[in-house]
Amino acid sequence: MDRAELVELLSPEGLRLLDSLPPWDTKADVVRTVADLRKQGHSPALVAAVLSQAKLRDKARAKFGEFASRMLFTEAGLEQATRLRVAALHAGRFSRAGIRHVADLGCGIGGDALALAAVDLEVTAADADEVTAAIAAFNLSPFPHARVLHSRAEDVALGGIGGAWLDPARRTTAGGRTTRIADASQYTPSLDFAFGLADVVTAGAVGVKLGPGTDRDLVPAGAEAQWVSVDGDVVELGVWFGPLARPGVGRAALVVRGDQASELTAPADSEDAPVGPLGDYVYEPDGSVIRARLIGDLARANGGWMLSDGIAYITADRAFESPFARGFRVVERLPNDERQLRQALAARGIGTLEIKKRGVDIDPAALRTRLKLKGDASATIVVTREEGRRVTLLVERLDG
Numbered sequence: 001m002d003r004a005e006l007v008e009l010l011s012p013e014g015l016r017l018l019d020s021l022p023p024w025d026t027k028a029d030v031v032r033t034v035a036d037l038r039k040q041g042h043s044p045a046l047v048a049a050v051l052s053q054a055k056l057r058d059k060a061r062a063k064f065g066e067f068a069s070r071m072l073f074t075e076a077g078l079e080q081a082t083r084l085r086v087a088a089l090h091a092g093r094f095s096r097a098g099i100r101h102v103a104d105l106g107c108g109i110g111g112d113a114l115a116l117a118a119v120d121l122e123v124t125a126a127d128a129d130e131v132t133a134a135i136a137a138f139n140l141s142p143f144p145h146a147r148v149l150h151s152r153a154e155d156v157a158l159g160g161i162g163g164a165w166l167d168p169a170r171r172t173t174a175g176g177r178t179t180r181i182a183d184a185s186q187y188t189p190s191l192d193f194a195f196g197l198a199d200v201v202t203a204g205a206v207g208v209k210l211g212p213g214t215d216r217d218l219v220p221a222g223a224e225a226q227w228v229s230v231d232g233d234v235v236e237l238g239v240w241f242g243p244l245a246r247p248g249v250g251r252a253a254l255v256v257r258g259d260q261a262s263e264l265t266a267p268a269d270s271e272d273a274p275v276g277p278l279g280d281y282v283y284e285p286d287g288s289v290i291r292a293r294l295i296g297d298l299a300r301a302n303g304g305w306m307l308s309d310g311i312a313y314i315t316a317d318r319a320f321e322s323p324f325a326r327g328f329r330v331v332e333r334l335p336n337d338e339r340q341l342r343q344a345l346a347a348r349g350i351g352t353l354e355i356k357k358r359g360v361d362i363d364p365a366a367l368r369t370r371l372k373l374k375g376d377a378s379a380t381i382v383v384t385r386e387e388g389r390r391v392t393l394l395v396e397r398l399d400g
Contacts, residue, residue, distance in 0.1 A: 001052070001074050006131050008049040009072065010138065017042065018050045023058075064111070072135045077109035080170060082209065083235065085256060086228055087115035090165065090207060090238070095119045097243040099163035099205045105153035105197075106189060110136035112165055112209075117143035124161060126151045128188070153189040158197075163205030163244070166194045170211055180211075184218060195220050195239070204242030212237050212291055226252040227288040234287035253288035255323050262323035264294050273299035275306045276315070278386050282307065282395060283314040283325040284356070298324050308385040311359040319398060328395035334381065336392050342371045349375030357383040360390055 001009075008014050021033065030051065037047045056078055060068035063083045073081075082090070090112055094102050100121060104113040107125035109132065116123045123146040127133040130150050137148040149156060153166065168187035170180060184191055191208075198206045210218075212227055212234040219225045219237075224245035226238040240246075252265045273296045283304060285295050290312045299305055304316035319327060335341050345353065351373045355364035360383050382393040 001049075001131055001135075003131055004045070005049045005052075006134055008043075008046045009053055010134070011046075013042075014046055014050060017046065018053055021050065021054050067114075071109070071139045073109050074132055074135060077132055077135065080167065081109055081111040082115075082167065083230055084111065084115065086230060086235065087112045088118075089228075089254070089256075089261070090209075091115040091119045091121065093207065093240070093244050094121060094163050094165070094205065097163070097203075097205055099203055099243070101161045101163070103156060103158055103161045103164045103201070105156060105164055105166045106168055107136050107148065108132060108167060110139040110148070112167065113140055113146060113148075114143075116165070117146040120145070123147070124149065124156065126153060126156045128152045154193060158201050161201055162203035163207075163242075164197045164201045165207045165209075166197070167209040168194055184210075184214060191218060195223075195241075198241040205244045206241040207244055208239045208241075210237045210239060212287070216293075224249050224252065225292070226254055227291040228254045228256065229286050229288040230256045231258075232286070234291060237291070251292045251294060253286065253292040253294055253324065255286050255288055257323065260323070264289060264292070264298065264324050266292075266294055266297055269293035270295070270297040272296040272309075273305045273314070275309055275387055278307065278330065278391065278393075279304070279315040279317040280330055281316050281319055281398070282328045282330060282382060282393065283316065283320075283322075284328070285312055285314065285325045286323075289324050298322070308359060308388055311385055313358060313382075313384055321398075327398035328380065328382065329398060331394040331396055334392040334394050336390050338367075338370065341392060345371060345373060345379070346375070348379070349377045350379045351375035352378035354378075354380040355383065356380065359385045 034047060053072060056073040057068050060073055060078055063081055102116050102121050102123055104123060104125040107113050107127050110125060113123050113125040117140060125136055126149040127136055133148055133150040140146040140148055168189055170187055194208045198204045214237050219239055224240040227234060228236050248267055249265045250268045252263055254263045285298055289295060289298055295312055299314045302320040302322060304314040307313040307315045334344050353368055353373055355368060357364060362383060380395050382395050384391060
């Protein structure tokens, strides 16, 4: 979105038009809406602006729910924005630590600032991009104790502010396309600046949001590193400093499913459990547990062991329930040979097949095609290694 489009959108006519748009499900609906708006005399620029924003609002429902219908977005801002239920957890951490004024530096469209303001914290938000800062100001306008600055994070005066939250820009937009920045040294503001803020803000309370695949060696010693997954998708790595870092917690895996949140914590990476032969059950740890390297603790806590060195599958002789893993009952071993596997699946009438794999070099989609599946039954197979040797397992989900 450029400045001209924002001006169109923020006009009284633009906002009224945006809020009045009917929902649409197909491309034909969009074409019809465009034609109707043009017949009503609205300019092409205004029509384009409101339609683009309406599409972003619809997409934003996954992160912001019904709040999305009263917010404004940019493509890059929405891509990087924190889900509202996760932002609420961030805000709760600041509130519990007794921090009353938080600087949201590089605030984007204001998702985290919204959550901070919603728990009655004073918020000073800033973004270096003029359009993005204006959109954040619109989104935060219901909160009188929140203000938005058009400013680089590095230029915000932090005197008297007790805590800071940063979500460094990890995406760039060019030619209408948003791409991820792979090199952490290219983040804006830099990680050196972000991690150094604990020595600048009054109470030393700093949280930094990073991508879940960030090199773990970049996490400073003494900070708390928390990987967060939402409904099975690992969405962020939070790095916490000062009073926001919990004593004795160096690694954490937070699993959010629906309205429930569960957490596995440890002082540091856990040592993997011993490797042993296949049991009656196989468990796939949540991605946050894998990223936090807490698989060993999860296995030991539930009487399990590792299926093979360096592979994130746990096996056990008894079933257990855990928010930190998906369980499968082992039905039988299947042949590893592809021709024999095809025959085994055909004999069982399996026409729909889920293929889960770890530690083996296969393309599930290509393998599925070569298996020439036919039949009405559906099944799941796990292709992995047992004590270093390849195995193909027919399994059934414990959760259905």
